[in-house]
Amino acid sequence: MSLHLEHLNPEQLAAVTLPDEHALILAGAGSGKTRVLTTRIAWLIKGGRVTPAGVLAVTFTNKAAREMLTRVGAMLPSASPSSLPRGMWIGTFHGLANRMLRAHHREAGLPAAFQILDSQDQLAAIKRLLKGMGVDEDRFPPREVMYFINGQKEEGVRSRDVTVTDENTRRLAELYAAYDEQCQREGVVDFAELLLRSYELLKNNEILREHYGQRFRHVLVDEFQDTNRLQYRWLKLIGRSSCLFAVGDDDQSIYTFRGANVGNMQDFERDFRVKHVVRLEQNYRSHGNILDAANALIANNRNRLGKNLWTAAGQGEPLRVFEGESDMDEARWIVEEVRALERDGTRLSQVAVLYRSNAQSRVVEHALFSQGIPYRVYGGLRFFERAEIKHALAYLRLIATPDDDNSFLRVANFPPRGIGARTIEQLQDAAKQQGKSLMAVVDGKALSFRKLIDDLRAETQGLPLKELVEVVVAKSGLIEHYKTEREGADRIENLEELVNAAATFTEEARETESGEAVDPLTAFLTHAALEAGEHQAGEGQEALQMMTVHSAKGLEFDVVFLSGLEEGLFPHEQSVTERDGLEEERRLAYVAITRARRRLYLSHAQTRMLHGQTRYNIPSRFLEEIPEGLMKWLTPRFSRQREAVWGAARRAPDPIPTLKTPRDVGGFRIGQNVVHPKFGSGVIIDAEGQGGDARVQVNFGSQGVKWLAVSVAKLQAA
DNA sequence: CAGCCTCACTTTTTT
DNA sequence: AGTGAGGCTG
Numbered sequence: 001m002s003l004h005l006e007h008l009n010p011e012q013l014a015a016v017t018l019p020d021e022h023a024l025i026l027a028g029a030g031s032g033k034t035r036v037l038t039t040r041i042a043w044l045i046k047g048g049r050v051t052p053a054g055v056l057a058v059t060f061t062n063k064a065a066r067e068m069l070t071r072v073g074a075m076l077p078s079a080s081p082s083s084l085p086r087g088m089w090i091g092t093f094h095g096l097a098n099r100m101l102r103a104h105h106r107e108a109g110l111p112a113a114f115q116i117l118d119s120q121d122q123l124a125a126i127k128r129l130l131k132g133m134g135v136d137e138d139r140f141p142p143r144e145v146m147y148f149i150n151g152q153k154e155e156g157v158r159s160r161d162v163t164v165t166d167e168n169t170r171r172l173a174e175l176y177a178a179y180d181e182q183c184q185r186e187g188v189v190d191f192a193e194l195l196l197r198s199y200e201l202l203k204n205n206e207i208l209r210e211h212y213g214q215r216f217r218h219v220l221v222d223e224f225q226d227t228n229r230l231q232y233r234w235l236k237l238i239g240r241s242s243c244l245f246a247v248g249d250d251d252q253s254i255y256t257f258r259g260a261n262v263g264n265m266q267d268f269e270r271d272f273r274v275k276h277v278v279r280l281e282q283n284y285r286s287h288g289n290i291l292d293a294a295n296a297l298i299a300n301n302r303n304r305l306g307k308n309l310w311t312a313a314g315q316g317e318p319l320r321v322f323e324g325e326s327d328m329d330e331a332r333w334i335v336e337e338v339r340a341l342e343r344d345g346t347r348l349s350q351v352a353v354l355y356r357s358n359a360q361s362r363v364v365e366h367a368l369f370s371q372g373i374p375y376r377v378y379g380g381l382r383f384f385e386r387a388e389i390k391h392a393l394a395y396l397r398l399i400a401t402p403d404d405d406n407s408f409l410r411v412a413n414f415p416p417r418g419i420g421a422r423t424i425e426q427l428q429d430a431a432k433q434q435g436k437s438l439m440a441v442v443d444g445k446a447l448s449f450r451k452l453i454d455d456l457r458a459e460t461q462g463l464p465l466k467e468l469v470e471v472v473v474a475k476s477g478l479i480e481h482y483k484t485e486r487e488g489a490d491r492i493e494n495l496e497e498l499v500n501a502a503a504t505f506t507e508e509a510r511e512t513e514s515g516e517a518v519d520p521l522t523a524f525l526t527h528a529a530l531e532a533g534e535h536q537a538g539e540g541q542e543a544l545q546m547m548t549v550h551s552a553k554g555l556e557f558d559v560v561f562l563s564g565l566e567e568g569l570f571p572h573e574q575s576v577t578e579r580d581g582l583e584e585e586r587r588l589a590y591v592a593i594t595r596a597r598r599r600l601y602l603s604h605a606q607t608r609m610l611h612g613q614t615r616y617n618i619p620s621r622f623l624e625e626i627p628e629g630l631m632k633w634l635t636p637r638f639s640r641q642r643e644a645v646w647g648a649a650r651r652a653p654d655p656i657p658t659l660k661t662p663r664d665v666g667g668f669r670i671g672q673n674v675v676h677p678k679f680g681s682g683v684i685i686d687a688e689g690q691g692g693d694a695r696v697q698v699n700f701g702s703q704g705v706k707w708l709a710v711s712v713a714k715l716q717a718a
Numbered sequence: 719c720a721g722c723c724t725c726a727c728t729t730t731t732t733t
Numbered sequence: 734a735g736t737g738a739g740g741c742t743g
Binding site: 195 | 720732733
């Protein structure tokens, strides 16, 4: 009910109570940015500076949007979360764009029941397009065409405006045009299109622009460092005459690989002549040593707006650092520590194992599984992305929009009903000739499929959503089909879960009243596309948390294991070739470190299985960038000779089978530690040739990976 | 038309 | 190592 302004620190309070002008809030990790954002909204409304309908708040994930909604609701009078903020627009960029396009679909040139393509759907649509146009998929891989199209859309560039520099780009622009035509014909819209379309709608339609410009007095943006150029332009348009309140942290920008533009923060300051820049630097999450480590690390980055976190909490423990002989060794150690923590009363759900890439989770999972420690792995396939769910949704879509060729192709012959490639090809030819959809030109064998869909539509006419989905799942033949599959039980369970999802969605929809009148089925399909489902198995259970560093952003844990701190892995080897790639990796490490509240473990392994091969890695440069005084090495630092691995392999009762036989090359061998007068210390990771011609490949960490001729280079065994 | 097998790929991810 | 997609054979 209350805002509790007295609990805010001076900077937070200043940010919350800024006058009605543009503001940029630089909010460090754990500095209470969500709190500032939500309190600001509530403060504006309570003070009568704005009505709920005048507020637009944008986030990146549905989860963040929900949290914001709940927290704002809790601070406002008469608030039960359901009867919430009448008319307030809180949501993701895509959610809000969708909302606008639904409301003005006619002006935007879209059918009322337009469908949304997720990335999978989009790729399928592009593959289909390329095939139809007879494009050589080796020269134009569908995935790259997709990246090109999305990249252009995210820069706000339409096909006719593409800067054509060469033949390749010219062709790509053509494909872009053809793709957009296909989408338009089929009444579907991809994620990037949602944004671009609503941007153009505002830009070209003066009435709407004025309407929304007048309406939204205050526009607030979360995670501003993650916005791309189009999103920034969208904000500029919709918030033309409003006060823009942007909250972000340039040090936590870890999504440039998907188009995020940190430069938006500087641009914003300049474009809007921002008078108020508030830095939130007091951290309420971590102990001092953890923060000091994070600060020291990120200080190595050049492109920063500048910020230093501090805490009133004590220094806490030193960071614990472990060197494993192998990835398995590292995993074993993690498991041991986790059990010790558990014995000391730490809740498993407060412990997280973080890693740079998903492939690393497997070894740890094995170790945890064999010790019977419950764990939960984040990421991977989400509910609405599962094949069986996509199949069911395809049936539903065909009921709503029969011309949806993507869906037609997905399920025309699934479960198998004798409509093979031949038949489909004929249909595609006919459709192309007549300029119609596949469903419209169905004949012969495929008539049975159209009849099935027509029957389903007739039968479900007027049924409530839940029953509708139930009937479709039952009569599509999917359940029957999965009964015959050996892995089918899980899939059937998921289909049943889909029916439940439909049931809950109906209730939610009634409560939150998304406003615009859309038929329930379309609303549900939109929900499925826009919210692939954070809803995952094992939620809320007491289990160890495992995830990539990326997915850990925004979360916090008492204890964090940051594993695989090795050159080539973290920083990832592909990052060194990208512009500013290393700085992004460092920000990633910064995000990882600042997830920990009380205890942080850092670990690396000397050898690691990757893609079926043993790799020899040296410790990450990031370990060297953390002051020695903050760390406590659980294993003697670098003292274990790499030879120890071979020694262990010889002595151990069961030798580690994955190790290659150490081959002598000019007195050196793979895995050996060496010192070079110029490049410093490194480890031999590959070798070729014999005697005088022998060459070895050495990983010198921050100095890079080099091939050296043994007879020339002054290499010494370390 | 359908199942099987080989081949190529492998950073990070939300919507 | 493990997976997914596409090609080939029955």
